[in-house]
Amino acid sequence: xxxxxxxxxxxxxxxxxxxxxxxxxxxxxxxxxxxxxxxxxxxxxxxxxxxxxxxxxxxxxxxxxxxxxxxxxxxxxxxxxxxxxxxxxxxxxxxxxxxxxxxxxxxxxxxxxxxxxxxxxxxxxxxxxxxxxxxxxxxxxxxxxxxxxxxxxxxxxxxxxxxxxxxxxxxxxxxxxxxxxxxxxxxxxxxxxxxxxxxxxxxxxxxxxxxxxxxxxxxxxxxxxxxxxxxxxxxxxxxxxxxxxxxxxxxxxxxxxxxxxxxxxxxxxxxxxxxxxxxxx
Amino acid sequence: xxxxxxxxxxxxxxxxxxxxxxxxxxxxxxxxxxxxxxxxxxxxxxxxxxxxxxxxxxxxxxxxxxxxxxxxxxxxxxxxxxxxxxxxxxxxxxxxxxxxxxxxxxxxxxxxxxxxxxxxxxxxxxxxxxxxxxxxxxxxxxxxxxxxxxxxxxxxxxxxxxxxxxxxxxxxxxxxxxxxxxxxxxxxxxxxxxxxxxxxxxxxxxxxxxxxxxxxxxxxxxxxxxxxxxxxxxxxxxxxxxxxxxxxxxxxxxxxxxxxxxxxxxxxxxxxxxxxxxxxx
Numbered sequence: 001x002x003x004x005x006x007x008x009x010x011x012x013x014x015x016x017x018x019x020x021x022x023x024x025x026x027x028x029x030x031x032x033x034x035x036x037x038x039x040x041x042x043x044x045x046x047x048x049x050x051x052x053x054x055x056x057x058x059x060x061x062x063x064x065x066x067x068x069x070x071x072x073x074x075x076x077x078x079x080x081x082x083x084x085x086x087x088x089x090x091x092x093x094x095x096x097x098x099x100x101x102x103x104x105x106x107x108x109x110x111x112x113x114x115x116x117x118x119x120x121x122x123x124x125x126x127x128x129x130x131x132x133x134x135x136x137x138x139x140x141x142x143x144x145x146x147x148x149x150x151x152x153x154x155x156x157x158x159x160x161x162x163x164x165x166x167x168x169x170x171x172x173x174x175x176x177x178x179x180x181x182x183x184x185x186x187x188x189x190x191x192x193x194x195x196x197x198x199x200x201x202x203x204x205x206x207x208x209x210x211x212x213x214x215x216x217x218x219x220x221x222x223x224x225x226x227x228x229x230x231x232x233x234x235x236x237x238x239x240x241x242x243x244x245x246x247x248x249x250x251x252x253x254x255x256x257x258x259x260x261x262x263x264x265x266x267x268x269x270x271x272x273x274x275x276x277x278x279x280x281x
Numbered sequence: 282x283x284x285x286x287x288x289x290x291x292x293x294x295x296x297x298x299x300x301x302x303x304x305x306x307x308x309x310x311x312x313x314x315x316x317x318x319x320x321x322x323x324x325x326x327x328x329x330x331x332x333x334x335x336x337x338x339x340x341x342x343x344x345x346x347x348x349x350x351x352x353x354x355x356x357x358x359x360x361x362x363x364x365x366x367x368x369x370x371x372x373x374x375x376x377x378x379x380x381x382x383x384x385x386x387x388x389x390x391x392x393x394x395x396x397x398x399x400x401x402x403x404x405x406x407x408x409x410x411x412x413x414x415x416x417x418x419x420x421x422x423x424x425x426x427x428x429x430x431x432x433x434x435x436x437x438x439x440x441x442x443x444x445x446x447x448x449x450x451x452x453x454x455x456x457x458x459x460x461x462x463x464x465x466x467x468x469x470x471x472x473x474x475x476x477x478x479x480x481x482x483x484x485x486x487x488x489x490x491x492x493x494x495x496x497x498x499x500x501x502x503x504x505x506x507x508x509x510x511x512x513x514x515x516x517x518x519x520x521x522x523x524x525x526x527x528x529x530x531x532x533x534x535x536x537x538x539x540x541x542x543x544x545x546x547x548x549x550x551x552x553x554x555x556x557x558x559x560x561x562x
Contacts, residue, residue: 124492128562144490173489180490186483187491193534195498196553198475201523201530202467207560208454209425209461210468211405213501214560217476220494221557225550232546236538242482243535249482250531253474254524257517265513269506272477276502279488279495281409 003167004029008065009051010058010080012036014127015097016071017050017135022168024049025137035061045132059087067164069121070096075230078107085116094118095161099188100235101148101177109152119161120148120177122184123170128222141169148177185238190246192228193239196221284448285310289346290332291339291361293317295408296378297352298331298416303449305330306418316342326413340368348445350402351377356511359388366397375399376442380469381516382429382458390433400442401429401458403465404451409503422450429458466519471527473509474520477502 007023009016012034020032034051035058036042042054055061062068062084070077070084077096085094094116098104105120112118123145127134145165149158162172199221202214232239249268256264288304290297293315301313315332316339317323323335336342343349343365351358351365358377366375375397379385382401389399404426408415426446430439443453480502483495513520530549537545 124490126493143492146490183487183490187487187495191479191495191498193538194475194479194531195494196550197530197534198472198527199553199557200549201527202556204556204559206464206468207556209405209427209464210560211424212407213476214468214472215562216497216500217472218553218557218560219497221550221553223554225547225554228550229543229547232538233541233543236541240535240538243531243538246479246482247531247535249478250475250524250528253478254521254528257474257513257521257524260514260517262510262514266506266510268481269477269502269509272480272499272502273504273506275483275485275488276480276499278485279491279499281496 003163004066006031006033006065008033008035008062008068009071010035010061010068010084011071011076012042012045012051012132013071014130014132014134015123015125015139016069017045017048017132018125018137018139019069019071019097019168020045020050021048021135021137022140024052026167028164028167029067031064033061033065041132048132048135050132050135058084062087062092063089065089066092068092068094070094073227073230074098074100074104074234077104081108081118082111085112088116090115092116093157093160095121095164097121097123099184099231100181101146102181103234105148105150105177109150117154117157119153119158121161121165122146122148122180123165128219130224138169140165143170145170145172146180147172147174148180149174150177181235182238182241185235186242186245189232189235189239190242192220192223193232193243194246195219284444285347287312287314287345287347289314289316289343289349290352291316291342291349291365292352292357293323293326293332293413294352295411295413295415296404296406296420297350298326298329298413299406299418299420300350300352300378300449301326301331302329302416302418303421305333307448309445309448310348312345314342314346322413329413329416331413331416339365343368343373344370346370347373349373349375351375354508354511355379355381355385355515358385362389362399363392366393369397371396373397374438374441376402376445378402378404380465380512381462382427383462384515386429386431386458390431398435398438400434400439402442402446403427403429403461404446409500411505419450421446424451426451426453427461428453428455429461430455431458462516463519463522466516467523467526470513470516470520471523473501473504474513474524475527476500
């Protein structure tokens with residue numbers, strides 16, 4: 001039943017922990033090694049059943065793994081992979097879960113030798129909560145995971161990574177890294193900036209009249225600023241283009257309001273509703 | 282136990298229906314009259330137990346009521362109250378549930394004769410769903426309702442209206458109409474425009490990579506455009522000022538991103554998080 005013997009997870013927080021939990025519950029691998037920097041976090045991750053073995057020794061942790069999944073913050077992904085790659089078994093596959101792909105994938109395409117293969121991944125799953133103690137085996141179930149092969153990725157390798165995410169219940173989409181980054185620049189990264197700017201523009205004392213509308217619209221502004229700085233910096237050009245599109249739409253709204261142009265305001269509200277309705281709840 | 286003999290609700294949708302349901306469940310009035318334009322909607326509202334009597338005859342419906350609550354779309358509130366006021370019993374109290382207050386309150390302060398008294402209200406409660414069939418007796422429970430007396434409002438009248446909302450479980454705040462409108466211009470109205478502009482700026486085909494972040498941030502864009510046009514138009518100046526504040530914050534974000542100013546981006550993300558965290562979940 002197990003499709004892999006050993007899977008190593010580097011960084012066992014919410015995402016890494018949820019992968020470990022799902023892998024074990026579904027019997028996808030015989031062994032799941034959790035690798036991290038702090039033994040205390042790793043022990044907590046093991047207590048929660050997310051991994052079967054733990055180590056702070058990156059080289060030892062990846063040695064027996066056929067698949068290594070790097071679940072660190074975006075800026076750490078390339079350095080960690082460069083550090084672990086020389087210790088991998090020949091033929092090992094490496095993937096990640098970073099929110100941006102082009103920078104990571106292009107740096108690794110150039111840098112890795114041919115004994116190991118990297119294919120980028122981005123599971124569009126998360127939670128308000130962080131840490132392995134909030135890991136959920138169903139975190140990827142019915143959610144999209146993007147796999148981003150490049151022209152140098154062996155097709156069989158992309159297939160195996162896609163099959164891995166599929167085995168966790170994810171709906172897997174394949175697309176080039178730059179295509180992925182351009183889309184999430186709007187649906188995630190510029191969205192984050194808009195939510196954060198709205199929260200920051202609101203006076204603290206006015207929150208007494210903030211109801212569910214404001215709470216929903218600004219929810220993601222509560223996420224970790226350090227992680228989001230890394231994400232925004234690694235997709236900066238595409239995020240700026242997405243902000244351009246948002247600012248143009250907002251300016252239309254602003255102009256219609258300035259001119260008390262009821263037909264114009266209504267049309268903009270209708271356009272927003274149409275797109276939002278297209279997503280569903 | 283009943284504090285009122287007869288309460289009339291004009292417009293028995295989600296809000297009006299929830300008021301009727303709460304009033305009856307809590308034994309706050311002996312009779313609840315539902316008044317509307319379409320008998321079919323009223324019959325549905327009665328079937329769902331939201332009101333005890335129904336009528337499409339505004340004059341007959343309000344005649345016996347000590348309290349009349351107008352729950353129509355914002356632009357209909359003043360005309361409906363002007364229409365019903367001559368038919369009210371002497372000493373009747375009138376309130377509304379409109380999302381904006383200054384325009385409504387000032388028009389009615391000038392127009393009503395002294396036999397009836399209007400005090401504006403705004404319960405900050407709602408739902409993705411509309412209609413009396415989605416009414417909930419606990420819709421106002423622990424939610425804020427703002428009551429907006431003016432210098433011409435008899436204090437005893439404001440007290441009775443505040444007490445009414447309190448009897449439905451609401452946390453009642455009193456503030457002048459303009460203060461209310463200035464605050465909700467940011468926490469609700471500009472927020473709505475931002476969410477709607479973001480939804481409208483997103484290409485339909487990119488929704489394939491829209492996860493919970495985009496879904497939350499744009500949720501309110503699905504609301505009824507006609508209702509929101511009325512709200513925005515009736516609080517236009519304050520909404521424009523709130524958009525100014527948002528645009529200034531967004532421009533800071535944009536500049537920091539343009540200049541790859543990591544410290545600046547981080548600081549803005551932290552400001553957004555601080556304000557969002559101050560609200561709680």
